[in-house]
Amino acid sequence: MPSIVFMGTPEFAVPSLKALLEAGFDVPLLVCQPDRKKDRGHKIQFPPTKDLALEYNVEVYQPESIRSPEAIAKLSAFTVDFFVVIAYGKILPPDVLNIPGKACINTHASLLPKWRGAAPIQFSILHGDKETGVCTMLMDVGMDTGDILLTRKTNITADEKVDALSDRLASMGADLIVETINRFDELTPVKQDHERATYARLLKKEDRFIDWSQNAHQVYCHFRAMSPSPGVVTFFRGKRLLLKSMEHRVHSISISSNPGEITAIENDRFSVACGNGFVDIISCQPENKKELLARDFINGFQLKIGDVFKR
Secondary structure, three states, X not given: OOEEEEEEOXXXXXXXXXXXXXXXXXXXXXXXXXXXXXXXXXXXXXXXXXXXXHHOOOXXXXXXXXXXXHHHHHHHXXXXXXXXXXXXXXXXXXXXXXXXXXXXXXXXXXXXXXXEEOOHHHHHHHXXXXXXXXXXXXXXXXXXXXXXXXXXXXXXXXXXXXXXXXXXXXXXXXXXXHHHHHHXXXXXXXXXXXXXXXXXXXXXXXXXXXXXOOEHHHHXXXXXXXXXXXXXEEEEOOEEEEEXXXXXXXXXOOOOOOOOEEEEEOOOOEEEEOOEOEEEEEEEEEOOOOOEEHHHHHHHOOOOOOOEOEO
């Protein structure tokens, strides 16, 4: 059976590591990002892949820099066929790419060359894509620029949020990496059309804030792309408001209103005007408070038609 050094850090990489182990491949080493302190308690948290590796008695290596001489020496000590890289979090230098006997293979959560980069799942939803997928590729020195080995496609459902889509793609990626390793010698790599490439940059804090001047579909896509984590935010009466549950409902009446304006209040929801159309808020979380159902927010804050959410 082929031997593999697995390089991956977050929850997205866990199904693939588990699939490779359960398929019987020799995985002598996991490389992941260092443990980090989390939340206000500053408790040390293991990367999700580390938890799984320890369960399977796989050695774990967590260098601060994959480019250091120490890291390269450590990896060079393993005689393996493949490095499998899934959301590791760092770009590999040529000295690392050249270590495995056959190839460095990456699984990426988009239909390359579309959405190269750090946040392909979020950008697929954010831009209203109807279809996405996973692909395996031969790694080179570029960012997601290598030749494609295998691709699997899937539809994005109209109400699918980033967590659910990420879970589906992680599961698809696990099946695909096992198939890629098993069939590697018979596969013909296909070059990407670099002129068609689009990029999914690392998300920033300001990406969380809703732009109510966009149309309702775009606002809803924004919500889905950021939910449940890190969540979308607006301002109400000078304070941040986290929007926890939203629906895009086609309203039967036309209302003249400004973007961000509350246009209708019902028992279990209230409607907010966008640049074109409306979205309904089902629950939200005021700053420094717990999540509230719409009816509790309406009553507690004396919400009225004409109130305005601001970016």
